[in-house]
Amino acid sequence: MNATITGWGKCIPQPVVTNADLAAVVETSDEWITSRSGIKERHVSHVNNSDMAALAGRRALSAAGLEPSDLDYIIVATCTADRQIPSAAAYVQAKIGATNAAASDINAGCTGFIYGLSMAHGLIATGTAERVLLVGSERISAFLDLEERSTAVLFGDGAGAVIVERSDDSEGIQSMLLGADGNGAWALTATGLGTEFIGQEARMAIVMDGAEIFRNAVVKMSESVVEAIDRAGWAIEDIDLVIPHQANIRIIDAVRRRLKVSEDIVFVNLDKYGNTSAATIPIALAEAVDEGWIKSGSKVVFVAFGAGMTWGASAFVWGDRVLPESTIDDELPQTDMTGMEILMTKQEALHG
Numbered sequence: 584m585n586a587t588i589t590g591w592g593k594c595i596p597q598p599v600v601t602n603a604d605l606a607a608v609v610e611t612s613d614e615w616i617t618s619r620s621g622i623k624e625r626h627v628s629h630v631n632n633s634d635m636a637a638l639a640g641r642r643a644l645s646a647a648g649l650e651p652s653d654l655d656y657i658i659v660a661t662c663t664a665d666r667q668i669p670s671a672a673a674y675v676q677a678k679i680g681a682t683n684a685a686a687s688d689i690n691a692g693c694t695g696f697i698y699g700l701s702m703a704h705g706l707i708a709t710g711t712a713e714r715v716l717l718v719g720s721e722r723i724s725a726f727l728d729l730e731e732r733s734t735a736v737l738f739g740d741g742a743g744a745v746i747v748e749r750s751d752d753s754e755g756i757q758s759m760l761l762g763a764d765g766n767g768a769w770a771l772t773a774t775g776l777g778t779e780f781i782g783q784e785a786r787m788a789i790v791m792d793g794a795e796i797f798r799n800a801v802v803k804m805s806e807s808v809v810e811a812i813d814r815a816g817w818a819i820e821d822i823d824l825v826i827p828h829q830a831n832i833r834i835i836d837a838v839r840r841r842l843k844v845s846e847d848i849v850f851v852n853l854d855k856y857g858n859t860s861a862a863t864i865p866i867a868l869a870e871a872v873d874e875g876w877i878k879s880g881s882k883v884v885f886v887a888f889g890a891g892m893t894w895g896a897s898a899f900v901w902g903d904r905v906l907p908e909s910t911i912d913d914e915l916p917q918t919d920m921t922g923m924e925i926l927m928t929k930q931e932a933l934h935g
């Protein structure tokens with residue numbers, strides 16, 4: 584008995600913010616952002632996190648050929664839920680009509696999807712669930728302060744989803760590796776949100792020691808891949824595709840060089856979306872399958888690092904399904920606002 588992925592989908596909100604758009608209001612430049620991170624543009628959402636999550640989830644269900652009522656559990660990996668209470672997963676359950684599913688969120692920062700995959704695996708292994716919808720979804724633009732330029736230029740919004748199902752074959756999750764170091768949590772935090780700030784005039788922003796995060800991300804992501812494939816009994820040469828968390832092309836390149844793998848087998852799309860936190864891996868996975876990077880039997884490694892600090896990796900053998908069972912035409916509601924108008928409306932509410 585194993586747990587495998589049988590459906591995939593993504594939801595990218597339509598409004599775009601380019602580096603040049605940001606450079607018009609923030610003291611930065613396309614050259615700085617591109618050379619330091621590889622990011623060229625990102626999308627910002629005009630709808631709630633759970634709206635993106637629900638649409639990505641419905642697309643994954645359709646790809647798997649399942650109905651919402653087939654789901655036993657919905658996990659949303661996010662750190663930017665619509666509300667603190669209830670979970671984003673509760674809203675997603677209602678929005679897709681998955682009446683038989685339990686629902687909860689998981690917050691492991693940018694490592695949320697890998698933690699969620701491990702949780703889905705556990706639910707299936709214990710017989711608690713047979714079919715799990717796992718969504719990574721973030722509306723992180725809502726937490727950004729454009730005056731905090733070192734983080735405001737790095738993040739974007741979006742959602743990706745997979746269906747994790749019980750499988751009686753050897754395909755699917757071959758190993759999981761998870762880790763955390765709460766003593767390093769200070770290096771990446773959101774201020775102004777949470778019980779700690781009640782009664783305070785705290786500014787809402789994401790603040791980060793970029794160099795500290797960079798150093799730890801390179802070390803922990805490389806070590807996690809080595810450990811995860813070792814647990815699966817694979818050598819580096821066995822890997823067909825690495826799908827890393829999409830935070831920064833320089834982190835991905837440094838990990839790649841340490842592992843001595845070719846850039847031809849490392850999936851990168853951060854130039855289009857920026858860092859969508861827990862959503863980067865499921866968005867990348869959906870694109871990798873749809874663009875033919877993944878074939879039946881492909882040996883894939885997922886690896887991430889994020890706030891917490893947290894890290895994780897999984898060695899995964901893809902099953903037979905490389906084409907969706909079916910697709911849906913639904914889209915998010917249209918908006919007349921540009922990406923910058925959405926960001927500036929929030930910024931004015933923040934600072935007047």
Ligand SMILES: CC(C)(COP(=O)(O)OP(=O)(O)OC[C@H]1O[C@@H](n2cnc3c(N)ncnc32)[C@H](O)[C@@H]1OP(=O)(O)O)[C@@H](O)C(=O)NCCC(=O)NCCS
Pocket residue numbers: 610611612615616619620693732733734736791792793794796797800830831834858888889890
């Ligand atoms: C944030 C990051 C891109 C900065 O890159 P870096 O190479 O460390 O930056 P540098 O040291 O070359 O430059 C820092 C300088 O750029 C400035 N700077 C910061 N943000 C800037 C921006 N958006 N535009 C222009 N300049 C900026 C800083 O003020 C600093 O200036 P100073 O030297 O005068 O004090 C990098 O550290 C990083 O990617 N870290 C990991 C971030 C991440 O991925 N986080 C999420 C993990 S899940």
